[in-house]
Amino acid sequence: MTTKEKILVLGGGFAGLNLVKKLDKEKYDVALVDRHNYHAFPPLFYQVASSELDPTSICFPLRREFGKRRGKGVRFHIGDVKAIDVANKQVITNYESIPYDKLVIALGTTNNFFGNPDLINEVYTLKSTDEAIRIRNEILFRCERAAVEPDQEKRRRMLSFIVIGGGPAGVEIAGAIGELKRYILKRDYPEIPIDDLSITIIEGTDRLLGAMSTEASATALRDLRQLMVNVKLGRLMKTYKDNIVTLDDGSTLYSEMVIWTAGVTGTPIEFIGSDYKPGRGARYPTDDYCRVKGLDNIYAIGDINFLESEKFPRGLPQLAQVAIQQGKFLAENFNHNRWDKPFRYKDKGSMATIGRNRAVADINKIHLNGFLAWMAWMFIHLISLLGMRSKLSVLINWIWAYFSYNTALRLLLFGAKYPRRGSMWDKG
Known part of the structure; x- marks a missing residue:
């Protein structure tokens, strides 16, 4: 044998x-x-963070995938x-x-915190499902807390959001918070004046979506501003301490919630x-x-x-x-066992969504924006999800949200802190 x-x-x-x-x-x-014992879909982390999708809609159990025809025979180790x-x-x-x-x-x-590892304890990140849930809970809690706060200055401090990084992840989460401000706040949180919530995106280069076309960058800038997002280009964050963001030109911004997507x-x-x-x-x-x-x-x-x-x-x-x-x-x-044909990447284009009916797509030399790009973005992401259940769940959520501007996912679910996980027998 x-x-x-x-x-x-x-x-x-x-x-x-x-x-x-x-x-x-x-x-x-x-x-x-x-x-993790599941495969996650990173392009939709921002939708979990903004309460638009449930985490289970974008995650699929690995063991179930390995039970299918093409996955049979794969052993999984957590x-x-x-x-x-x-x-x-x-x-x-x-x-x-x-x-x-x-x-x-x-x-x-x-x-990547670019030589400032202490930021991991200060900023919110968006590289996993857990981190997306953490952002969702913090945004929702701040809205609920601000709704019962009589002091306007305190409310504004609670609802001061800054996104660091103008790539696809930064643009998408900034756009989602912008939609919260423009469309959701006055309906779900009538106690909060719209102007009390501020959202700023800071990008170190001279344009957003630097890896995409200049047309895509210009469209993203226009759409974010229409969603009442403040955009600062050509600025780098130097420090973040005591809720103060200091930029490379010496200027400062106050923010109690900084979302890091910069690298x-x-x-x-x-x-x-x-x-x-x-x-x-x-x-x-x-x-x-x-x-x-x-x-x-x-x-x-x-x-x-x-x-x-x-x-x-x-x-x-x-x-x-x-x-x-x-x-x-x-x-x-x-x-x-053939090693005579080298790998060559076939570029199928890039996409980013800024919000409802707002997206950009560069496909070969074709540039799309607006509703058409948004529909293309949704289709590509939908068919890329694992499992028919996930596809149907996401599709139904998107259709419902499109016609109702509503979602049933704005639930504060922190999870219990105690009891702590029990010790395994071999860990003492």
């Missing part, structure tokens, strides 16, 4: 999930590690990846050590038995076949992959389509 090669995949995002579903389970013993023991070819999580013959790193990225960096991993260090942005430089340079039998795909080319000298864009295409590409190479 022959023993199948063990392929271990770290991360159940777009890259990792597409890889394991396409791998030949007759040929390989396939396992996947993730800190855990945080702590280290890779290169010499002994095993991955160490907070629960176990897992051996591998081939290792694929698809852990994605985390928040990402690779998820950190320790390497044992090797002095290997990741490259720029904690991403892993690879060759054209996603093989990590300087490490044997280790591959990197998705946002954590750094593949230079003439068209992308700073690496491929950290987009879902890159991750999906690399996952499928690497699976084909493994299945057929």
Whole structure:
């Protein structure tokens, strides 16, 4: 009897999930590690944060996916990846050590605070479902608290929101809070004057959505201003302390809730038995076949992959389509053991939504905006969700919200703090 090669995949995002579903389970013993037992859909995190969608609508259990035809045979391990023991070819999580013959790193990225790690304790981030729920609860609580506050100055301080970063995530969450101010506040919170809520988005470059066309940037700027969002371009946040945001020009803004979407960096991993260090942005430089340079039998795909080319000298864009295409590409190479055709990214365009009937899309050389772009954005995101239940749930929520300007999801659900989780027998 022959023993199948063990392929271990770290991360159940777009890259990792597409890889394991396409791998030949007759040929390989396939396992996947993730800190969560579900696959989340990051492009819709902002809709959870703004109470437009329920978290379960954009998350799908990994074990259920591995029970389907294409996922059958994949073993799932829950855990945080702590280290890779290169010499002994095993991955160490907070629960176990897992051996591998081939290792694929698809852990994605985390928040980049650009040398100011203390910000993690001060700002709200939007890189996971948990973080989106945290933002949702804080926004709702501030609205409820402000509704019973008689002092106008205190109300205005409670409802002072700042978004750092003018990329798609920043524009989308700023637009969602702008819609709350323009359409929802006067109906659900009649005690709060509209002018008491302020929302500002700060971008360090001279335009929003810098990776998209100038037409898309101009449309996003116009639409945000129509939603009563203050836009500051060409400004960087230097510090945030005691609710004061200090910008690089010395000016200051007061905000009790800062949402950080300004940058990402690779998820950190320790390497044992090797002095290997990741490259720029904690991403892993690879060759054209996603093989990590300087490490044997280790591959990197998705946002954590750094593949230079003439068209992308700073690496491929950290987009879902890159991750999906690399996952499928690497699976084909493994299945057929062919390494003669290099990976080439097929750019299918970029999209961002600013609010109801407001979106921008760059598809090849075609630029769309307004209602048509918004419909295209919804269609693409809807078909990309896992599971028919999720698709139907999101579609029904969107239709209901479109005609009623309402959602049943503005519920403050903090969860109980006690009792604490019991200790496992092996943890003492």
